[in-house]
Amino acid sequence: MAPPTAPDGAPSTGSDWDPAGYLRFAGERARPAADLVQRVGAIEPAVVVDLGCGEGALAAALAARWPAARVTGVDLSPAMLAAAARHAVAGRVDFVAGDVRDWAPAAPVDVLVSNAVLH
Numbered sequence: 001m002a003p004p005t006a007p008d009g010a011p012s013t014g015s016d017w018d019p020a021g022y023l024r025f026a027g028e029r030a031r032p033a034a035d036l037v038q039r040v041g042a043i044e045p046a047v048v049v050d051l052g053c054g055e056g057a058l059a060a061a062l063a064a065r066w067p068a069a070r071v072t073g074v075d076l077s078p079a080m081l082a083a084a085a086r087h088a089v090a091g092r093v094d095f096v097a098g099d100v101r102d103w104a105p106a107a108p109v110d111v112l113v114s115n116a117v118l119h
């Protein structure tokens with residue numbers, strides 16, 4: 001029987017992401033996004049959104065970079081959102097279900113990040 005997900009945690013047809021498999025390569029995956037985020041010039045963004053946030057590590061890094069910001073991660077995968085919940089901080093970092101194809105912000109966003117989703 002075929003495994004439900006690829007070794008890197010990506011879903012096969014009809015299955016969800018596997019956060020544990022995805023995290024096997026967390027270091028390699030995080031590096032480009034971390035480099036990119038360091039180049040964002042926003043000084044004190046109030047609202048930061050991570051579209052396709054996966055297991056939430058990047059959203060957590062964004063919250064660490066901008067401690068006064070409210071950071072929201074949006075993802076379609078129930079498994080990834082469940083894994084991301086460990087990075088939630090009441091009133092500061094939250095994770096919500098949503099589809100980036102029809103997502104629209106409820107209020108103006110200062111920094112919008114999306115890593116390894118639109119490919």
Ligand SMILES: C[S@@+](CC[C@H](N)C(=O)[O-])C[C@H]1O[C@@H](n2cnc3c(N)ncnc32)[C@H](O)[C@@H]1O
Nearest residue numbers: 052053054075076077080098099100115116117
């Ligand atoms: C390769 S992972 C990237 C996760 C994270 N951005 C990171 O940098 O580690 C792709 C993520 O995009 C999410 N995703 C794919 N299509 C999506 C969509 N249409 N709407 C929301 N999330 C989506 C998947 O559920 C998965 O968590």
